[in-house]
Amino acid sequence: MGALEEHDVANRGDRVVSTTLTRRIETVLPETGSREWWMLYLFGPLVLISAALLAFPTLVYDRFVWQYLWGPVVADAAGQPVTHEGIRAARGYNPVNTVTYLVAVGYSLPGLRAYLDHLNVSFDARLAYGFAPIIVAGGAMRALEDIGLLGEYAVLFITPSIYFVVTAVTVLALGVGAVACDRGLVSIPMLVGAVGTVWAVGAISWALLYGITSSAPLHPWVPAATTGIAVSVTALYYWSAGIIDVANLRHPLLLLAVFGQMWDAAQNLIGVTFLGYSPKLVVTNLVYQATGFSGSTFVLKLLVTLGIVWYLADAKEELNRTWWWLVAFFIGAIGLPMGVRGSLRMMLGV
Numbered sequence: 001m002g003a004l005e006e007h008d009v010a011n012r013g014d015r016v017v018s019t020t021l022t023r024r025i026e027t028v029l030p031e032t033g034s035r036e037w038w039m040l041y042l043f044g045p046l047v048l049i050s051a052a053l054l055a056f057p058t059l060v061y062d063r064f065v066w067q068y069l070w071g072p073v074v075a076d077a078a079g080q081p082v083t084h085e086g087i088r089a090a091r092g093y094n095p096v097n098t099v100t101y102l103v104a105v106g107y108s109l110p111g112l113r114a115y116l117d118h119l120n121v122s123f124d125a126r127l128a129y130g131f132a133p134i135i136v137a138g139g140a141m142r143a144l145e146d147i148g149l150l151g152e153y154a155v156l157f158i159t160p161s162i163y164f165v166v167t168a169v170t171v172l173a174l175g176v177g178a179v180a181c182d183r184g185l186v187s188i189p190m191l192v193g194a195v196g197t198v199w200a201v202g203a204i205s206w207a208l209l210y211g212i213t214s215s216a217p218l219h220p221w222v223p224a225a226t227t228g229i230a231v232s233v234t235a236l237y238y239w240s241a242g243i244i245d246v247a248n249l250r251h252p253l254l255l256l257a258v259f260g261q262m263w264d265a266a267q268n269l270i271g272v273t274f275l276g277y278s279p280k281l282v283v284t285n286l287v288y289q290a291t292g293f294s295g296s297t298f299v300l301k302l303l304v305t306l307g308i309v310w311y312l313a314d315a316k317e318e319l320n321r322t323w324w325w326l327v328a329f330f331i332g333a334i335g336l337p338m339g340v341r342g343s344l345r346m347m348l349g350v
Contacts, residue, residue, distance in 0.1 A: 041110065062087050068096035073161060077145075077154045093159075098282050101160055105330070113322055115171070119178040121188055123325040125252035130189030131170065131329065132256065132336065133196025138166040139337030140203035143344035149210060169195070204344070211348045222270060223343040229266035230339065233302070234259040248313040253328040257309055260332035263339025265301035269294065271346050305331070 052060045062085050071089020075082045081090045121127060144150055145157040156165055173195040177188035211218045237258050241249035248254070268284065271277030273294040279285040284297040293299075312328050319327075 038114075045107070058085075064096070068094055069100060069160070072097060073155060073158045076158045079148075093280060093282050095282050097160075101163075104160070104163075109323075109326055109330075113326060116174070117322070119174060119188070121174065121178070123322050126187070126189040127192075128253050128256055128325070128329045128332075130191075130193035131196070131333070133193055133200045134166060134170055134173070135196070135260075135333050135336045136340050137196055137200035137203055138162055139340030140200055140207065140344060141165075142337065142341045143207055143348075143350075144203060146341070146345050146350050147207065147210060147348060149206065169199070204340075207344050207348065217349040219275075219347050219349065222267075222275075222346045225270055226263060226266040226339060226343045229269070230259050230263035233262040233266075237306075246310070246313055248316045249309070251313065251316070251328075253325065253332070254309045254313060257312075257328055257332035257335075258305055260335030260339065261301050261305040262335070264335040264342070265298040267339050267342030267346065268297040268301075271342060272297070275346055277346065301335075 049060075066084050067087050067089050071082060071084065071087070072091050072094065075089050075091035079091075081088055083089070116123070141150075141157045142159075142162055145154045148154075150157055155161060170192070173192045174188065177186070177191035180186045180191055181188050210216075234255060238250060238255060268277075268279050272279065272288065279288050279297050284300065287296045287300055288294075308331055309328075312324065312331075316324055
């Protein structure tokens with residue numbers, strides 16, 4: 001038997017094993033969408049984590065949860081590294097919490113979709129732009145924590161705690177909006193947008209008031225520059241998309257995705273080039289350290305964002321409409337709060 005034939009036989013064997021394993025898993029798991037399936041989806045991870053904590057408390061809590069997840073939150077609130085049971089935790093992102101947060105976001109998407117479906121929410125651009133102010137408010141609250149204005153409540157607005165706070169406000173606003181919409185009072189996107197706008201304006205005004213009344217150096221040109229760069233790149237993208245013969249490149253959700261990511265890229269560019277900051281995220285900081293180029297994060301984010309929106313535009317008619325909407329929205333939602341936070345922090349010299 002030749003090497004090629006042996007390879008084909010091995011591949012067929014792997015496929016048989018994979019298919020058999022998949023079928024066994026399917027027979028054990030409850031039917032997708034059933035009540036039992038949702039119980040497993042919601043409580044399965046909690047049960048597994050609780051069992052692991054009971055069985056291996058030192059390994060799971062001290063060496064994982066504390067060192068890489070909760071410890072950095074406490075250290076961020078304290079403004080310095082902290083120690084628990086001799087294990088040191090430093091503030092900021094690390095490879096473990098970065099991957100964990102991404103996995104958590106991905107795992108939450110089916111639940112978010114089911115909740116929105118239950119409320120009979122329409123997945124359109126109006127809903128995405130209604131969500132945007134809440135995302136901006138989250139970034140502004142994170143900046144207020146950086147500045148030190150939140151006191152004992154600071155721990156609620158540090159990653160990952162802030163994700164739960166913003167999600168809770170969003171879920172509540174959606175529920176109230178659904179009731180108001182059923183009674184013909186206001187649409188869901190408008191109510192959600194109003195809640196987010198009030199919250200965002202209040203948080204940003206607090207930061208501005210602090211900057212004006214304190215002795216800290218104020219750099220109002222920073223948010224003007226970061227926002228201007230993001231708007232300019234988005235406008236250039238919109239103009240270029242009109243020349244390229246690819247459907248959906250100008251879709252409002254993709255414009256929001258480009259703007260959000262470019263706002264984050266712009267605050268990195270301004271901070272690293274002019275104010276002595278370094279990128280906070282693990283990947284972007286590694287790229288910056290490897291290249292020594294202050295615009296490396298901007299170029300990286302631009303290329304990745306263009307690649308993603310090109311794929312989403314091309315695949316819009318093929319992907320499930322709800323999943324397409326969620327993915328497109330989350331691309332922008334990842335960048336928006338980082339752009340707001342970085343712009344406010346640098347404006348106030350924090």
